[in-house]
Amino acid sequence: MKFIDVLHVVGFNAKLICYVNEEKEPIWTGYASQVPYWLAELPLADSKYGEEAIDFRHSLGKEFNDDPGFVVTLKEEEE
Numbered sequence: 443m444k445f446i447d448v449l450h451v452v453g454f455n456a457k458l459i460c461y462v463n464e465e466k467e468p469i470w471t472g473y474a475s476q477v478p479y480w481l482a483e484l485p486l487a488d489s490k491y492g493e494e495a496i497d498f499r500h501s502l503g504k505e506f507n508d509d510p511g512f513v514v515t516l517k518e519e520e521e
Contacts, residue, residue, distance in 0.1 A: 446482040457511030
């Protein structure tokens with residue numbers, strides 16, 4: 443399933459933190475209404491170690507003013 447398939451469920455003003463593969467740093471942060479097309483076309487990552495590909499957090503941390511939002515894990519498609 444691609445990220446774009448679930449974006450219509452998330453409110454446009456929802457904050458997102460997106461990771462690709464198992465990178466330590468997010469590849470993109472922002473609002474759901476601003477997700478770049480190339481990122482939306484990536485598939486959701488497989489669930490590992492009980493973590494979900496899309497996880498709602500009541501607080502995204504001090505870096506994001508403790509606002510609620512979603513942490514999304516995607517994977518790059520292999521060629």
